[in-house]
Amino acid sequence: MNIFQIYQKKIKDLILNINKNGKIEIPENLDSIGVDIPPNQFKSHISTNVAMILSKINKTNPMDLAKKIKTELGKVDQSIEKIDIVKPGFINITFKNIFWNQFIQGVINEKYEYGSSSSNNKKSYFLEFVSANPTGPLHVGHCRGAVSGDVLANILKFNKHKVHKEYYVNDYGNQIINFTKSVYLRIKEQIENKPYPKDQEDLYPGEYIIQIAKNIINDNKDLNFDSFDKISDKLTILSVNESIKIIKSNLENIGIVHDKFQSEREIVNNNEVQKTIDKLIKNKFVYNGKIKAPEGEDKNKWVEREQLLFRSTDFGDDKDRALQKSDNSWTYFAGDVAYHENKLNRNYDTYINILGADHAGYIKRITASVEALSGEKNKLICKVSQLVKLIKDGKPFKMSKRKGDYITVEDLISEVGKDATRFIMLNRSSDAEIDFDFDKVKEKSKDNPLYYVQYCYARICSVFRHINKDINEEIKIEKYNFNFSSEDIDVYKKISEWPKCIEISSKKLEPHRVPTYLYELSSLFHSYWNMGKEDKTKRFISEDKKISDEKLVLLKSVSNVIKTGMNLVGVSTPDKM
RNA sequence: GCGCCCUUAGCUCAGUUGGAUAGAGCAACGGUUUUCUAAACCGUGGGUCGGAGGUUCGAAUCCUUCAGGGCGCGCCA
Structure with a gap:
């Protein structure tokens, strides 16, 4: 039940018909014909x-064309009350009550499915998101991509697409060696009272490593910690596992569960990197060459070196990218290319990566590699979540891993809660930076848009309580034959836009549109509610403690959409507040 | 130097594959509670949509260019 789609089709059919009779010319592409709420x-x-779309090819002014279309449309469509033609050439349609009755009956019947796309074009999506290094707990910066990835998955699933959610675990390379060393030294600190070196650059300073060390000691009583070199492989695995435990619990606390955690180490050990590179070499995407120093780089420090390079410039990147380090181990990029080959072999229609802003420079080379491997353009789409700018005590707060100085997801949840965290992180376009004032969110959580939407739902629940009805039960309506007021129709117009909101969010991969929509719908409902203060006939419950079917339909349709939307966002809808 | 993102009301931001007189919240000021939840509502003020060109019947939206801010730029992941 998407009235915009329905009318777009109706109008297309109509002008095709008029075209058949030779009365007007039409362009080949009719996609730019839009139907909107004025x-x-x-x-x-x-x-x-x-x-206006047709005026050019017909060499007539749009007003005259509109008149022609108006007469034809009026003939074929019985649900239209009135057609106005306005200034440049807009055709504005007002429906009869019967239209809105049929519309709202459809909405009520579809229940929590209303808004889901009715198209048959079901696809499978592979969604990689979060993928933070397994070297400690998640912090606020990870949160935004995590939430928007999760909600995006919900929206795609709502539209009946198949979605796989994956976390890529970067458990290979220098960072992990440093991390493992840090754990080792914390273990030494525990069992031998050796002080942990505070100022060593490559070690992780975070206190959480102490707990990791304790856990490892406890669970591995027979392990000998005398020599780092002897146990480093084993210890790496144990440390990463501890990290992942923390990360999984962080994610769970914001309501996120991935389908799979894919280890980078596993991909390297399976020789998948070599195989993938071989494939690229075979197809001439890889060669031995040198990379020039970037402008602005100190030319004296730059050492040119022959190395294995991927031809990402063939796909629009500014330079070719290194696959091997000087010690012949794989670069991070090489591993990631292999990972994407691994993904491709799992046969999804579309791959989506949600990345942080600091990885934006990485997009070209990785999409290039996927194009080289799959031979398809746009097989991989990367969405960037811009930075979350933290503000604490009225000042920008720089998080520093080195100092161990950062706000974790745990801190955030315990201060503001899961629901508010999800709603705030999602409430803005991911293209824009968010100012996240930690103190403000703590103090003034009541100004949070989350509560505004939840309050709308709670108010509806309150009405249902008063009339002793269960909000979750279906309502029984004898006949949809109501005489709606203009305020009713204002709400229904907004409700009619819900499928459109979902369609665009899904198509453009922009989950933030959902909370924005829910806020707008709630706003209309709050206005409606307050009309009851001045005019008793506008109240939901009449003086004899009854509710009309007409009002019931309004409450039910609004609450269904709010509930559906909040479920997608992954936040609760309390019955009482 | 190059690449990507951003610039909309005092502040934080929406803005539908280009549509009509650009919208919210916060802040300011004024009003609304014997009433289904005032975590709400109503009203007032507040704008060269960063600047300049261009495409178009029509531009905050697309193109070019300039300015300002952010992020990144070979063996970190």
Whole structure:
């Protein structure tokens, strides 16, 4: 039940028909014909730009064309009350009550499925997100991509697509060696009272490593910690496992569960990197060459070196990218290319990576590699979540891993809660930076848009309590034959946009549109509610403690959409607040 | 130097594959509670959509260019 799609099709059919009779010319591509809700100052219900689209090819002015279309449309569509033609050439349609009755009956019948796309174009998506280094707990910076990835997955699933959620564990390379060393020294600190070196650059300073060390000691009583070299492989695995335990519990606390954690180490050990590189060599995407120093780099420090390079410039990157380090071990990129080959072999239609802003420079080379491996453009889509700018005590707060000085997801959840965290992180376009004022969110959590939407739902629940009905039960309506007020229709117009919101969020991979929509719908409902203070006939419950079917339908449709939307966002809808 | 992202009201931001008089919240000011939840509502003020060109019937949206801010730029992941 997407009235915009329905009317877009109707109008296309109509002009195709008029075209058949030779009365108008039409362009080949009719996609730019839009159906929308007109701005507030027009009282009409929907509007279309079709006349303006057709005016050029017909060499007539849009107003005349609009008149022609108006007459034809009026003939074939019985649910239209009135058609206005406005200034440049908009055709504004006002529906009869029967239209809104049928519409809202459809909405009620679809229940929590309303908004889900009805198209048959079901795809499978492979969604990689979070993928933070397994060297400690998640911090606030990871949170945004985590939430938007999770909600994106929910939206795609809601549209009946298949979605696989994966976390890539970077458990190979120098960072992990340093991390393992840190754990080792914390173990030494525990069992031999050796003080932990505080100022050593490559060691992790975080206190959480003490707990990791304790856990490892406890669970591995027979392990001998005398020599780092002897146990480093074993210790790496143990340390990473401890980290992942922490990360999984962090994620769980914000309501995120991945389908799989894929280890980088496993991919390297399976020789998948070599195999993938061989494949690329065979297809001439890899060669031995040198990389020039970037402008602005100190030319004296730069050592040119012959190395294995991937031809990402063939795909629009600014330079070719190194696959091997000077010690012949693989670069991070090489491993990641192999990982993407591994993903491709799992046969999904589309791959999505949610990345942090600091990895934006990485997008070209990785999409290039996927294009080289799969031979398809746009097989991999990377979405970047811009930075979360933290503000503490009114000042920008720089998190530093080195100092162990950062706000973790745990801190955030315990201060503001899971629901508020998810809603705030999602409430803005991921293209824009967020100012996250930690103190403000703590103090003034009531100003949070989350509560505004939840309050809307709670108010509806309160009405249901008063009339002794269960909000989750289906309502029984004899006949949809209501005479809706203009305020009712304002709410229904918004409800009619819900499938559109989902469609765009899904298509553009922009989950932030959902909380924005829910806020707007709630706002209309709160206005509606407050009308009851002045005018008793606008209240939901009448003086004899009854509720009309008409009002029941409004409450039910709004609450269903809010519930559906909040489920997608992954936050609760309390019955009482 | 190069690449990507951003610039919309005093502040934080929405803005539908280009549509009509650009919208919210916060902050300011004024009002609304014997009433289904005031965590709400109503009203007032507040804008060269960073600047300049261009494409178009029509631009905050697309293109070019300039300015400002952020992120990144071979063996970190």
